[in-house]
Amino acid sequence: MWNQENHSAVVGKTGRILKNQTSNIILRNNMKKSLNFIPLIISLLFFQFQGTGQSAECSTDYIHKNRMQTDSAYRNQIINLESNVEANTQNHATKNLKSTLYTIPVVVHIMHLGESIGTGSNISDLQIQQAITGLNDRFSNANGLGVDVEMEFCLASQDPNGNSTNGINRVNCSGVANYSTNGITPTGNPCSGAIETAIKDLSRWPVSDYYNIWVVSEICNGSFVGYASYPVGGLYDGLVIVSTSMTGNSGTLPHEVGHGFFLYHTFNGDGGNVSCPVDTNCILDGDRVCDTPPHKQGDCGTTNPCSLAGVWDNSRYNYMAYCPLVNRFTQGQKDRMRATFLVAPRASLLTSVGCGALGINQISSDNIFSVFPNPTQGLINVNVDITLIGSAYVIYDNTGKTIIKGKITSENTIIELGNLSGGIYLLSVGENLKQTFNVIKE
Numbered sequence: 001m002w003n004q005e006n007h008s009a010v011v012g013k014t015g016r017i018l019k020n021q022t023s024n025i026i027l028r029n030n031m032k033k034s035l036n037f038i039p040l041i042i043s044l045l046f047f048q049f050q051g052t053g054q055s056a057e058c059s060t061d062y063i064h065k066n067r068m069q070t071d072s073a074y075r076n077q078i079i080n081l082e083s084n085v086e087a088n089t090q091n092h093a094t095k096n097l098k099s100t101l102y103t104i105p106v107v108v109h110i111m112h113l114g115e116s117i118g119t120g121s122n123i124s125d126l127q128i129q130q131a132i133t134g135l136n137d138r139f140s141n142a143n144g145l146g147v148d149v150e151m152e153f154c155l156a157s158q159d160p161n162g163n164s165t166n167g168i169n170r171v172n173c174s175g176v177a178n179y180s181t182n183g184i185t186p187t188g189n190p191c192s193g194a195i196e197t198a199i200k201d202l203s204r205w206p207v208s209d210y211y212n213i214w215v216v217s218e219i220c221n222g223s224f225v226g227y228a229s230y231p232v233g234g235l236y237d238g239l240v241i242v243s244t245s246m247t248g249n250s251g252t253l254p255h256e257v258g259h260g261f262f263l264y265h266t267f268n269g270d271g272g273n274v275s276c277p278v279d280t281n282c283i284l285d286g287d288r289v290c291d292t293p294p295h296k297q298g299d300c301g302t303t304n305p306c307s308l309a310g311v312w313d314n315s316r317y318n319y320m321a322y323c324p325l326v327n328r329f330t331q332g333q334k335d336r337m338r339a340t341f342l343v344a345p346r347a348s349l350l351t352s353v354g355c356g357a358l359g360i361n362q363i364s365s366d367n368i369f370s371v372f373p374n375p376t377q378g379l380i381n382v383n384v385d386i387t388l389i390g391s392a393y394v395i396y397d398n399t400g401k402t403i404i405k406g407k408i409t410s411e412n413t414i415i416e417l418g419n420l421s422g423g424i425y426l427l428s429v430g431e432n433l434k435q436t437f438n439v440i441k442e
Contacts, residue, residue: 059186059219059227060259066188077232080375080438081343085262086283087424087436088339102341105156105354106132107167107210109203110243111184113217114174121217121243128168128215129155130248138254138319139329145317146328149337153211153257154355160205169203173217176202183218184240186227191220200236207345209352211260212238215246226252228259233345251326254319258329261337261346266292266315267322273297276306287320289332297322342435344374351383369429375438382413384429391430397423 067074112122132153141148155167173179173194182193204212219225219242228239239260245252264287269277273296282290293310300323304312314330316323340346347370369384382393388408395404395415406415408429420439428434 059189059224060230060256061265063186063188063227064230070188074232076440077375078230080440081230081232081262081340082288083424084343084374084436084438085336085339086288088342089283089335100150102151102338102350103355104151104153104349105167105210105352106153107156107165107169107205107212107354108132108246109200109212109214110168110170111173111179111199111202111214111216112170112243113180114172117170121215122170123215123243123246125166125168127247131246131250131253134248134250135253135257138251139257141328143327147331147334149329149334151261151337156205156210156354157356158354160209171202173199173202179217182221183242184214184216185220186224186240187236189220191223193218193220196240197236204235204238207233207235207237208348209354211257211349213246214238214240215243216240218242226256228256230259231262231340231343231346237345251319254329255326258320258333258337262340263320263333263336264288265297265322266318266320267295267297267299269294270296279307289330289336291330291332292318292320300324342370344370344372347374348372348383369433369435371427371435371437375440376417377440379414379416380427380437382408382415382427382429384408384411384413386411388430388433394428396426396428 064078068078108128110122110128113120115122118124118127132155135153137143139149139151139153156165157167159165176194176198178185178192179194179199182191184196184199185191185193187196199216200212200214203214219227219240224242225245226239226241229237231237239256241252241256266287266289267273267277268287269285276296277286277294279285279294282288286292286294291310292315293304293307293312295304295306295315299305300316300321304315314328315321317325317327318333319326319329320333341350351370369382369388371380371382374380384391389410391408393406393408393413393415394402395417397403403420403425404415404417417439422439424436424438426434426436
C-alpha cells in the first residue's frame with residue numbers, strides 16, 4: 001500500500017517512495033538544480049509506483065478480492081457482516097454509544113530475524129510504544145482536522161492466562177523457510193515468502209480478547225508495507241506490518257487498523273485507478289461512507305475529477321487514501337467502525353480484560369451487551385453486564401413485529417430462536433439498548 005511516513009511520499013525497490021532516498025537525490029545537487037528537478041523527481045517516483053502493478057495495490061485489497069472470488073464461506077461472512085453494519089448504521093444503533101470510549105487490547109508480535117533487540121527487524125519496545133501512541137493520536141483526532149473516533153488502543157497488560165505482560169512478544173523467525181529472504185506471504189498471494197500461517201502460528205493470542213499485530217521483516221520481498229483482515233474472525237485475524245512502518249509517525253498503521261475495523265479505501269470501486277466509483281447510494285457503493293467523496297486512487301489534486309459534492313479534503317487527506325499528507329478520519333468512518341463493534345467478532349473485544357479493565361469505559365453504567373454468534377442459525381448468546389440481569393428482552397423482525405420475548409437471566413443468556421427464517425432481526429434489551437443480528441439458513 002502507499003506508505004505515509006511523516007506525511008511524505010517515500011519509493012523502495014518495488015516502487016514504494018522512500019523519503020530518505022528522495023532527500024539524498026536532492027541534496028546531491030546544488031540548490032538551484034534541486035529546485036528545478038524536484039517536480040521531475042516526484043513525477044518519476046509516482047509513475048514508478050503506479051507502474052509496479054500489484055505493489056501499487058494495498059495488500060488488504062489483494063487478499064480480500066482473492067478470497068471473495070475463491071472462498072464462498074468468506075464471501076458469505078462479508079455479505080452478512082455488511083448487512084449487519086449497514087443495518088446498525090441505518091437504524092442508528094450506535095446512538096447510545098457515541099460518547100463512549102472503546103478501549104481495545106493490542107498484542108504486538110515481533111517476528112524478527114534474530115537481531116538483538118532494537119536493531120533491524122527486532123525493533124525496540126520504545127518504538128512499539130511510540131507507534132501505539134501515534135495510532136491513538138490519529139484515532140483521537142489530536143491534530144483537530146477530522147473527528148475523534150473514540151477508540152483507544154492499549155498494549156495488553158494481561159495475557160490470555162491472566163499473567164502480567166507488556167503486550168509485546170518476540171519470536172526469532174529466521175529458521176522459517178523463505179522468511180529471511182522474502183519475508184511473509186499473505187494468504188492467496190503467489191510471492192515466494194514464508195507461509196503466513198506458519199509465521200502467525202508461532203505467536204498469536206485469541207482474537208476474541210486481543211487485536212493481534214504482527215511486525216515482520218518484509219512482505220513479499222518488499223512488495224507491500226502492510227495488510228489487515230477484515231473483521232470476520234478466525235485464528236489469524238489481525239494486521240501485518242513491516243518493522244520500518246511500525247513507528248510513531250506512520251500513516252500505515254492507522255490505515256491498516258481502519259481496514260481491520262471494516263473501512264475500505266476511499267477510492268474503493270475505481271477498478272484499479274481506471275474509473276470513478278459508482279455513487280448511486282453512498283451507504284451501499286464505493287467505500288460505503290457518505291462523507292468521503294468517491295474518487296480514483298490517483299486523484300489527489302486540489303479538485304476531485306469524480307465528484308463536486310462533499311468535502312474533497314475528507315477523501316484526499318483521509319487515512320484510507322493513498323494520497324500524501326493524510327490527516328483524518330471522518331464522522332461517517334467513525335460511525336461505520338463503531339457499528340462494526342456491535343457485531344461479532346469485534347464485539348467481544350469490548351468485554352476483554354486484556355488491558356486490566358473492560359473494553360468499554362464504564363461499561364456497567366452504559367449497560368452495553370454483545371450478541372454471538374452473529375450471524376447465527378439456531379440460537380444466540382447474549383453477553384451482558386451484571387446490571388442487566390433481570391431485564392426484559394424482545395426480538396423484532398424487520399417489520400417491527402414482536403417475535404420472541406423473555407428475560408435476561410444471567411451474564412450469558414442463551415436464546416433459542418426456533419424456526420426463524422433467514423434475515424436481519426433486532427434484539428432489544430432493557431429500555432434503550434438495541435442490536436441487530438443475522439439469521440442464516442443453509
